[in-house]
Amino acid sequence: MSPGCCAPSTTPPAPSSRGAPSGPSPAATRTARATRRPRAPTRATSPSCCGRTRPTRRCTRCSTRPATAPTGSPSRWRRSADWPRTDPDPRTAPEEAVPVTARPQNPDPSRPGSPESSTTEAPSKPKRGGSHGVRAARPLAADDRARLLAGAHHDPHALLGAHLVRGGVAFRVLRPYAQAVTVLAKGLRAELHDEGDGLFCGVLPLPEVPEYSLLIAYDDSEIEAEDPYRFLPALGDLDLHLIGEGRHEELWTALGARPMTHQGVPGTRFTVWAPNALGVRVTGDFCYWDGTAYPMRSLGSTGVWELFLPGVGDGALYKFDITRPDGSHTLRADPMARRTEVPPATASIVTESHHVWQDDLWMAARGDRPVHESPFSVYEVHLPSWRPRLTYHQLAEQLPAYVRDLGFTHVEFLPVAEHPFGGSWGYQVTGFYAPTARMGTPDDFRFLVDALHRAGIGVIVDWVPAHFPKDDWALAHFDGRTLYEHEDPARSEHPDWGTLEFDYGRKEVRNFLVANATYWCEEFHIDGLRVDAVASMLYLDYSREEGEWAPNEHGGRENLDAVAFLQEMNATVYRRCPGAITIAEESTAWDGVTRATHHVGPGGFGGLGFGLKWNMGWMHDSLGYAAHEPVHRKYHHHEMTFSMVYAYSENYVLPISHDEVVHGKRSLVSKMPGDWWQQRATHRAYLGFMWAHPGKQLLFMGQEFAQGAEWSETHGPDWWLLDPSYSAEPDHRGVRDLVRDLNTVYRDAPPLWQRDTDPAGFAWVAGDAAEDNVFAFLRHDASGAPLLAVSHFSPVVRHDYRLGVPDTVPAWAEVLNTDAARYGGGDIRNEDPLKPDSTPTHGQPVSIQLTLPPLATVWLRPV
Template identity: 75%
Template sequence: MALRDTSIPEPAGPLPNTTASALSPQDRGRLLAGAHHDPHALLGAHPVPGGIVFRALRPFARSVSVVIGGKRTALVSEGDGLFSGVLPLAEIPEYLLHVAYEGGEQETHDPYRFLPALGELDLHLIREGRHEQLWQALGAQPMTHEGVTGTRFTVWAPNAQGVRVAADFTHWDGTQFPMRSLGACGVWELFLPGVGEGTAYKFEIHSRYGHRFLKADPMARRTEEPPNTASIVTASHYEWGDAEWMAHRADTPVHEAPFSVYEVHLASWRPGLDYRGLAEELPAYVKDLGFTHVELMPVAEHPFHGSWGYQVTGFYAPTARLGSPDDFRYFVDACHRAGIGVIMDWVPAHFPKDDWALARFDGDPLYEPGDDRRAEHPDWGTYEFDFARTEVRNFLVANAVYWCEEFHIDGLRVDAVASMLYLDYSREDGQWEPNAYGGREDLAAMGFLQEMNATVYRRAPGVVTIAEESTAWGGVTRPTDTGGLGFGLKWNMGWMHDSLEYLAHEPVHRKYHHHEMTFSMVYAYSENYVLPISHDEVVHGKQALVSKAPGDWWQRRANVRAYLGFMWSHPGKQLLFMGQEFAQGAEWSVEHGPEWWLLDDGYHSAGDHRGVRDLVRDLNAAYRATPALWQCDTRPEGFRWVAVDSADDNVFAFLRYDAEGNPLLAVSNFSPVVRHDYDLWVPDETEAWQESLNTDATRYGGSGVTNPDPVKREDGRVRITLPPLATVWLTPFAP
């Protein structure tokens, strides 16, 4: 759309007849106001008595001419940027528009000569709410249409009186590019020849109340870097190198596979690194520590950095703070090539009220419910999605599919599921209405989650969906065809809360809280669980993991080592937030990230922090090599208590079994005393056990109390030495 700075030759040919070309006052007014539903019926070329009328809307143009077969004929100005004329032609020819401005001139295809660039099948699927690749139908799509390259702009705005494209090349004035309505589906469309990748744009909405305002594209696949808010035309040119990973990631169901997750906030893991810089460092770090997956806090575009990504405005765009969409693809690809799966936090529960984004998108509640009581999220100052609306549900379901298909994401951790499931979530009496059956369950949200899970699992084999759900809702990880929500895994918030409460107590008081460590096994097989020590547990005054523990510096680290050993051996998958793997003492800061300097050679306690990190590395290595720790996570026969009521000793002991019955014995001593010849009845035929991991080893910063020799079973019992504040793993002795 760039102008050529050149002189303007006189147009050739006779001036056109204009008597048959005038618009009615009503059409003219609506067109110029941006409130016309069908500008293509007014602009472009159309047969009229006496020939073909050509009409163009080009504000600020000095002149507009029609170019036919290399011959230019000037149109007559009607004022307000409208130019028209009738040429004595029998049919509409191939033609171009020659537009002259003060700064130069351009020759371009007329956007209003093209048929819709969106097909009937797309429109049908949008109406039905079943377009599983919605991003290919809505938004800005570079393409060749009727032999001409350009970009198709489409947007869903059913309540709008008119929609126009405003862009950087129009100086954010949408006057010259009104879009046409494609009927009852509420979609507006316009193909703009010559517009390509890198163009910044928004949609100018004319509401039914007479207001005009600019909105970012809800389907934008790339955005300007915040605080700028425009959408950017983009297309992917990335060539993936992870074919082997994608071919085999579905080989083993996730609940029967090792699954150890390192949670990361990308922008603060190593401040200053972009997607490609992170790709060079993060996969190698995660692989070295033995984690199977990395979980990314939300990467979808969000205006406020301090929200950590949980207030999303660009659901289809990776944040531009760290690079382009293809740069993000490069990062995911690098993880896969390193053997690391990528899970992404996904936030379909709510969205912020920024006036340039989804809120009141076409002048009316659209993505949010019309009832203010239902629309407002009482905790976060945001809007909730209207899960009962077909198109909104489609927007979100397709978004889940989008990240899996376009970015090869291996898992979606769904944020704030409880806030979606309950109508009375954080609401007092009178602030909510029961469902059709008189209950508090949000049936529409339940249906949405079931549809999302079923669709993702069908379209993206090997992908896992994970619910952050903090209540006792039944069947979160039960299949949808039996009435469940259909998630693959669920965060075990109860285990997290109880075990951290226990950890915080002085050892002398822990016997009164023994049940906080054993209660999780009462419900351990009600769902498929992840044990999360996430970002939420190390911010806002909750303290970092090592700072939650009591005692001096040695005791705090020992407590954490024992806790991690207990966590890695407990049924369920593991998740650990960045910085906790090396016992960072301070809470996480979104501005500064992990305190990497604690590991530097010059720091006096660097060895202490490295010791904890070495333990995490060894925990992951032993975990992955021991099927008993993960193969039967969701089956009761994979677990058996050995010591469940040793409250006075602060001791917990249990057996884990793999699918073939091979055991691992895990014993945790959360007391700061050494217990020699600790007697345990072991209901297993194993004749002798050998220590395979001990969190009190000196290389981890422990006191070095170990069991160096095999421990023999006599009369069904074993006697082992329990180090202070430590967890010991024992496996069958193999002479």
């Protein structure tokens, strides 16, 4: 064995001129040699390859291409000009099979998943009988032959397979490694002529094309296989029309790898959109990553290429070998792949779902629960690091129970779509239709979602349609030209992340993304999509200096194509997936993010159509306030009250997300000033304020038990802090108990969620008590029933603190106090019901006096 698979090969030695005494005469020997094709040598390749010795077109590990074969030696891929042609002229050949010499051995054609998997051991000298009546087919035109062998033919089905011709049926088969190919039909066994370069041809005197299969002889085996080129297109005209229009809402059913039974034969339909390609071939482990034998056909003017491969099924690895416009080749993962290899491997995998859903009750009731008028508290999770090294199935055993115990209504997963770099947390996606294989299969992910639904927990996933990475095996310059990205480099290059932005103005790209949104909701029963980096999509000048961007057709900086895409995506999701919710991470003051798409706002645009929007302003201001020393907070009082100026301009989520606890920002508890006791107390008070504030809540993992360290995707939350053997365990357990009680009271208190989007559901009691660091407000449900929330951000106890209250409530009682002993506080509480007196305060006719614990939030409700 040579030291590397790309080590140069040598021309095989010429046959010996000496004949055996008992053999044929020298003249007869020379005549026989003149009609045989010499054995093809091992391909000439680069000595810098990784060391694989399989004779393929390019090395499958290091992607090294073969060097040119030495002059005078036959190339496996195409004869060099100076290689003497020894095959007989097909125009004068007798109507019988041409003797064939051995070709390079197929490494293991019986490998599972191969379209040629019915293997029988061949005898040491394969029989060549049953070929009478076969005459040579008319040679292919030189241009057709060259393009077919180069993988640059738009319609290989017109050349390969079986076709009616004058005098019979012409068969043409491309099998580069075969010694011989025989056509098998009812009562028929006919060996085809070897035309060189792996082409086998012949004309049989038949009145019509029969049902047939192929018997392919290799060095040590014979394989009976179906001919992929005898099948009609497996993609319908309606699918092609919708793809061409950019309106195929179930695009994943039309493109990609789809196992099916076609014309009575099981196999897989491969389809890919590559309009700029000269040709596309399917390659994979079923052909040892040499797609020479499997060129695809172009279907009309849609840019879609298709091939049905019989015998290829669930679990087969594949890619597309694309011939670029300049004639070079690129090996690409399927943009529509629904399953992938575990990174860093990059192949796509044929898959079909066998999961039986058990969440019928959840899905039936989901549309009956308007999110804006329901409890909605979210636990944000990075699945690979929540508890590292768990699979989807193992997560299904632990995560639902943990989240249900804490009382969250939903979980939100950081992106689960496949991504090559774990350090991106999933925000640089290459496999938009495939859950990451790091934790299991797509059905394993379905099992996790199913388990959460059966536990009464909704599932939201982060979705990233703003950009994609530049990996040369994925979407970037997919078919040799700009395709998914914008053709203008100033528009395609994302200035912050070194990625590429989608071309939202191209209908096929927009269709790819809109269908992807509904795919996650329909195929995986996802209840919501949190759309990442919306601001970067909306503005042409996002992170760009003057001169680095061009205005839109109206002279503005709005990306009109992105606006239209987001509107279409939201409208499609809400129409097709009742009860699903879309959430925008949008950090600017864009008008109408959560307004209906048909309602035109002051800026002349319809709303974007999202259901909810992250309130980045509230997050920034409130965290800034909490980070100040208590003595300085009175100068920043407005940072906690300003959010109510715009709280009802959109439908908001209050996010304490992963972005706020990494990269030097510190964890939530570590942002707070003071000693450990004050940090925990402020942490608890802040959470109490957050849960009472209008809007939905989101909390990232680890913050529910006051983890002191920043989050890292390499090891996840510090669960050891909850270990009873750790001395500070009561401190962290107390914060977790508070989060559990916040969710419990929140879900049972309609004033905290029923009128989140209605200004009548909120009223300040004390919004200007800056000297006291006090914030007090009322929340009302649909019937007008109130809940009083009071947050105190000073480290002192305030006794007999007077607050005005409505005169319709006879008494108030504490329902939650973040200073309770069970949470790790000082247990300063208001034990007895507080009855109003007739002292007017804060614009109310009556008032109550209560004790305010230090650095605490207190909730009171009528009794």
